[in-house]
Amino acid sequence: MSDERLGRLADVLVDYSTSVREGDRVLIEAPELATPLVLELYRRALAAGAFPTTRVSPAGLSEIFYREASDEQLDWLSPIRVAEMEDADVRIAIEGPTNTRGLTSVDPARVARYSRTTEPVANRSLERAAAGELRWALSAFPTDASAQDAAMSLREYEDFVYRACFLDDGDPIERWQRFGEHVEAVAAFLDQKSELRVVAEDTDLTLGVAGRTWIPCRGHENFPDGEVFTGPVETSVEGTIRFTFPAVFNRRAVDDVMLRFAGGEVVEATASRGQELLEQMLGMDEGARRLGEFAFGLNPAISTFTRNILFDEKIGGTIHMALGTGYPESGSLNRSALHWDMICDLRGSSEVYADGELVYRDGAFLNGLTS
């Protein structure tokens, strides 16, 4: 039987997240398992009068590519890829893995090499989005592989995903609009601050955010959503942080990451497992050792870690930061082929100070900024 929540997910993605309009060129990208959602998105895009095209990938292609491609192939950027990204008014990308660990044994250096190849496309997309030429959204179709990573049954995981998207609500779009106002209020509050200090177990980190912009994430580019982020001043980060959740890059986990920053740069990085991957990623390029993003997760319907950054970084009561490239609209100047989010749970005993004032405790904002 078809799950009516899938149709609602498509409704929100097309009508709310990307506001598809008549004449829009809409690029829908998804793996083959997500086909049921692709069909729903395609029909809604048609109904909106748009021109949808789909890129649906059979499972297993990236494994072949990363294992067998020559250096010339790893370095080749498809002109067709460039063209389709330039052509799109709207891009909707859907996750729906068949096996989240299919690339575990692939040499990370090869993955990094290809990331550098495609970096111009990624950067150009961000630029076009910042200039208002491209609306995009990333979302997820629940699969067994994702459920397995979350240690859930597929049915439980579907409930988790759709709840996180507020699709159980009678009017999901109205609910997202309301939640969006709360996220905006948090961003407006943080916009007045110059310096943040995060204090928790094994963590005392200070970063400058003066002159940078806090971006409220209300379900337009990620879905589900619920965070505020900025690009910290590149040279300002000082101190140490211990990430309570595993840091996941391309589905590979690095456990118990501790980073020490001086002058904005990572000067010490340790992990209880995955040290080599951590160092490889930090050595990718100049910008990989600096933060491009700092953020608060605000989604009250996401409370458990499921090893998927789309959800994990929005867990209400967490912060996360990304090593590597930042988002231009936040004012970040950091550029890198890397963008690696790491999450720290603040729901235990923790405090965040803004310009010396306590503004957040044990996973929630004070000052009436609660959702």
Place this chain on the structure above:
Amino acid sequence: MNDPRYDRLAQLITGYSLELQAGQIVRIDGSLAGSPLLVALYGEAVRRGAHAYVNAQVSELAEYLIAEGSEAQLDYVSPVEYQEMETVDALIRIWSDANTRSMTGVDPDRQRRRLAARRELTALFFDRVAKSEVRWCGALSPTNAHAQDAEMSLAEYEDFVFSACHVADEGDAAAHWREVSDELHARARDLSSCSSLRIVGPDTDLTVSPEGRTWLVADGKQNMPDGEVFTSPVEHATEGEIRFSFPALFQGREIEDVRLRFEGGRVVEAEAARGGEYLNSILDVDDEARYLGEVAFGLNYEIDRFTRNILFDEKIGGTMHVALGAGFGKAGGENKSALHWDLICDLREEGEVYADGELVWKAGSFLQTPELEHV
């Protein structure tokens, strides 16, 4: 477990058929139902150093577009698609339906409108093929839908398809196809001097004239499987009658036991045991639809039965087929029509073919092996 025959077929297509080179851009088209072959082809293309990408189709989308799209949406072709057609060095088309009848109920006018919108794109591509700027190959990935049409199980149908492509066992399939190619070229040379072909079989006595026309070979470069020699006969020279033992398929509909009578090249009488009215409506597509655009010998003896798929049926070893409608410019054909409809005649039991009065074919095969030229 991975079926090694998919890998062998992928090696054959990327190697023998397309001769993919490092650095070439290859697009692999097909529906998701054909994923096993799409993935195998992608792997082989990457191993050959090509820049490969898979353009997988979700079959239902075409149905939605035709059923629900506005006229502007039906007419729309993305500029990116034009750019792809200009950019790729090779294109692989994998036919692989999850349901061969899914388009039966769509509005034919809207379907035609969609096809018309894409005509320029297709023409652009075949123009590049003609100029040898791009190579293409079409093949099939077995599905239950195709097996059902062939009245087989999926396992039986896989055996059938892979045998037809000569990749069922570990032998050197490319070497086999090179031999086939040599034989077909020799056969085409033998036929080139013939000015009159007379086909005789049950309720069949048809004379066509290939005089001055060029016999072409289908040797596994653009279709896999393959195996035929064909030409476009002189348009006004066809005389006599022919009865097609296999059902004739047109857009998924079957017409049984078609009989045609030709005078001065033109079909003057057309009958069928079932679907006669539909047959005549097809012949009325345009005036040239009543003239032959092709006559061909099917010579792939690893295809031994009718499976309701023209990719295989027209190559059944021991059959001949003719096509009503458009001819082939490369063969010297002059007939232009919106139609090109292949009809297959089984000559394996009692058929005889005379070339300029001499018996050259009996009971499904040529009497003489063509003389191979080694250069």
